[in-house]
Amino acid sequence: MTNISNILDIGRTALLAQQKAIDITGRNIANADTQGYTRQRVTFSNQGPTSLSQGIVGVDIGRVYDRYLEAQITSAIQATGRWNSQQSGLERIEILFDESSGTGLSQRLNAFWNAWMDLSNLPSGPVERNQLLARSRELTTLFNGLSANLSQLQQQANTTIKHTIDSINAIAGQLAELNGRIRQGDLAGSETNALKDARLQLLKELAEKVDVTAHEQEDGTLSVTLASGNPLVENTRFMELDTAPPGIGPFQDAIVWVDGQGNETVITDQIGSGELKGLLEVRDQIIPDIMGRLDSLAGGMITEVNAVHTNGRALDGTQNAFFTGSTAADITVNTAILNDPDKIAAAGPSESVPGGNGAALAISALQSAALMNGGTTNFGQYYTSLVSDIGGDLQTANLNASHQHDVSAGLVAYRESISGVSLDEEMVRLIQYQHAFEAAAQLINVADEMLETVIQMI
Numbered sequence: 001m002t003n004i005s006n007i008l009d010i011g012r013t014a015l016l017a018q019q020k021a022i023d024i025t026g027r028n029i030a031n032a033d034t035q036g037y038t039r040q041r042v043t044f045s046n047q048g049p050t051s052l053s054q055g056i057v058g059v060d061i062g063r064v065y066d067r068y069l070e071a072q073i074t075s076a077i078q079a080t081g082r083w084n085s086q087q088s089g090l091e092r093i094e095i096l097f098d099e100s101s102g103t104g105l106s107q108r109l110n111a112f113w114n115a116w117m118d119l120s121n122l123p124s125g126p127v128e129r130n131q132l133l134a135r136s137r138e139l140t141t142l143f144n145g146l147s148a149n150l151s152q153l154q155q156q157a158n159t160t161i162k163h164t165i166d167s168i169n170a171i172a173g174q175l176a177e178l179n180g181r182i183r184q185g186d187l188a189g190s191e192t193n194a195l196k197d198a199r200l201q202l203l204k205e206l207a208e209k210v211d212v213t214a215h216e217q218e219d220g221t222l223s224v225t226l227a228s229g230n231p232l233v234e235n236t237r238f239m240e241l242d243t244a245p246p247g248i249g250p251f252q253d254a255i256v257w258v259d260g261q262g263n264e265t266v267i268t269d270q271i272g273s274g275e276l277k278g279l280l281e282v283r284d285q286i287i288p289d290i291m292g293r294l295d296s297l298a299g300g301m302i303t304e305v306n307a308v309h310t311n312g313r314a315l316d317g318t319q320n321a322f323f324t325g326s327t328a329a330d331i332t333v334n335t336a337i338l339n340d341p342d343k344i345a346a347a348g349p350s351e352s353v354p355g356g357n358g359a360a361l362a363i364s365a366l367q368s369a370a371l372m373n374g375g376t377t378n379f380g381q382y383y384t385s386l387v388s389d390i391g392g393d394l395q396t397a398n399l400n401a402s403h404q405h406d407v408s409a410g411l412v413a414y415r416e417s418i419s420g421v422s423l424d425e426e427m428v429r430l431i432q433y434q435h436a437f438e439a440a441a442q443l444i445n446v447a448d449e450m451l452e453t454v455i456q457m458i
Contacts, residue, residue, distance in 0.1 A: 004454065007447040014440035017044060017059045021433040024061055025426050032421040036201040038063045039421050040193055063193050064419045067216070070200065073415060074207040074214070076408040078273035081208040083401035085278025089157060089286065090394040096149050097387050105146065106387075108139045109380055113367035120360035123346035124315060133341055136333045140323070143298050147329040150291050155251040157283035162243050164209055164276050165255065168232075169240045171206045172224070175199060176238040179221040183236075186220045196220075210241075211273035228270035230257040241267075252284055286393065291328070293386050297372070298328040301379060304366050312345030312359030319345065322363075 021042040031037040043060040099106050115132040122128050178199045185192040199222060203214055211227045217235075224233035232239055239260055243253035255271065256264040271277050302323040309322040320343050325331040337343045348358025372382040 004447055004451050007450075008444060011440050011444035011447060014443065015437060018433050018437035018440055020059050020061075022430065022437065025430045025433060028421045029423060029426050029430075032423055032426075036197055036204075037421070038065055038193070038197050038200070038419045040064070061191060061193065063196065066415070066418055069411065069415055069418065071214075073408065073411045074204060074212075075273075076404060076411055077204055077207045078211045080401065080404040080408050081275040082273045082278040082281075083397055083404055085275045086281055086286075087278075087394070087397040087401045089153070089278070089282030090390065090397050092153055093150070093287070093290065094390055094394055096146055096153075097390055099387060105139075105142055105383060106380065108135070108142050109367075109383065111135045112139045113364055116360050116364040119344070119346050120357040120364060123357045123360060124354035126341065129341035129344050132344065133333065133338060136322075137338075140331045140333060143294070143328040143331050146294060147291065147327070150287055150294070151251070151329075154283055154287045157279050157287070158251040158253055161253070161255070161276065161279045161283065164279065165241045165243060168206065168209050168276070169238075171202050171209075172232050172238040172240070175202050175206070175222060175224060175233045176236050178202070179233070180236040182220050192220070207274065209274050210271060210276045226257065226267065226270075227272045228257065228265075228267040230259075230265065230267060255280075290386065290390065293382075295327040295329075297379060297382055297386070298331045299326055300372055300382075301366075302326060302331060304369075304371055305363055308359055308362045308366070309345050311349050312362075313347040313349060313351065313353050313356065314345045315342040315353055316340070317353065318343055 021044075024040050024042050028039055041062050041064050043062060045060060098104060112135045115128075115135040119125070119128045119132050178195055182192045182195045182199065185195065203212075203222070203224070206212055206224070212232060213225050213227075215223050215225075217223060219235075221235050222233065223231065223235075225231050230239070237260070240258045242256050242258055242264070244256045244264065244266070245253045254266050255268045255276075257267050258264055268280065271280060302325060306321045306323055310319055312319070314320065320336055321334055322337060322344070323331055324334050334343075346360040347353050347356025348362070351358050367380065368378055370376055370378055372379060377385065
């Protein structure tokens with residue numbers, strides 16, 4: 001009786017084991033197209049010497065998972081996020097400096113210099129003076145608009161940084177919550193593979209936003225650390241990021257790590273990748289550099305034009321600065337000149353009025369004078385270099401974003417070859433487990449017949 005009972009136990013255990021294997025195979029097939037799903041694998045094993053004598057077989061359900069490959073994918077995702085953010089910001093900046101429509105700053109500069117040349121041909125002409133004022137207003141308005149739009153883009157980048165930080169904090173909270181569920185499930189002997197897949201997907205979402213490193217602990221929880229070395233997720237506890245003005249500029253809040261006890265550490269300069277890094281580069285480096293160069297152009301024109309104009313002679317005999325302000329943000333035509341075009345100084349300091357045109361000619365000649373970059377370029381060349389650099393930076397961002405996307409896609413494809421589901425392989429396993437299930441059922445039938453024979457003998 002004991003031997004027959006052992007056979008029945010063996011058959012029962014084998015049935016349950018193969019049934020579980022069929023269930024896992026079906027789960028793999030059902031999730032063949034599920035993004036982020038990690039193929040599960042059934043491993044059969046004996047449960048120890050005592051169990052071995054009884055023929056009991058154990059079933060272990062594992063994930064086909066390469067942690068080093070996942071770390072590579074995470075790193076590639078971080079780089080992709082950075083370059084995508086930088087690419088998006090530069091695309092919006094390039095739109096501001098579009099010269100293809102014929103209304104860009106380059107055309108406005110040429111129109112301004114040409115208007116002074118026209119005035120030199122007829123220094124006392126009211127039409128020429130009004131035309132010069134019109135071209136001057138167009139130029140200063142465009143300077144003002146470019147500066148204001150760049151400031152707005154910087155403010156928007158700062159706002160986007162805050163939203164990104166909110167997302168980082170939300171993901172960190174979800175990771176901590178999943179850590180708790182996974183640890184609890186592992187302790188209870190429950191299956192947690194689906195939870196671990198969900199956690200891995202969240203980690204990738206986090207990596208797209210900021211550079212982090214992750215390490216799975218012995219208890220199954222995942223520890224996540226920022227590049228600064230500050231922990232973000234530990235067990236079921238998570239820390240947060242925040243912004244803290246004032247930063248280095250009006251729209252440049254510092255990024256701080258909060259330890260959960262009210263203590264803050266500035267980590268702005270220690271963020272090395274992800275969307276957050278790209279946004280910081282746009283906000284703190286790219287836009288300030290462009291604004292600085294635009295201010296230099298406007299300031300240079302203010303200084304040089306005023307130097308000639310204040311020494312010239314207007315029709316009413318007065319001497320005035322032509323421009324007021326000092327940067328692209330506040331450059332404007334002198335209000336006195338706007339109200340009275342006769343205050344435009346066309347004549348040189350020693351010329352008669354009306355009739356003199358020395359000042360107008362001198363200002364027109366500034367167009368080709370090498371007065372920028374330490375006396376190496378003129379105003380037009382300086383602006384052309386600025387626009388060219390914006391285009392070059394955008395091209396670099398495009399190339400890097402495309403390269404990192406290809407790298408990520410290649411790594412993901414390789415991951416699929418390891419951790420993804422092959423329907424052909426699963427069908428082979430399904431048939432294998434089905435035959436094993438049928439064999440276990442046949443074993444039980446044989447044991448049942450043997451038991452019935454013994455009972456009849458009694």
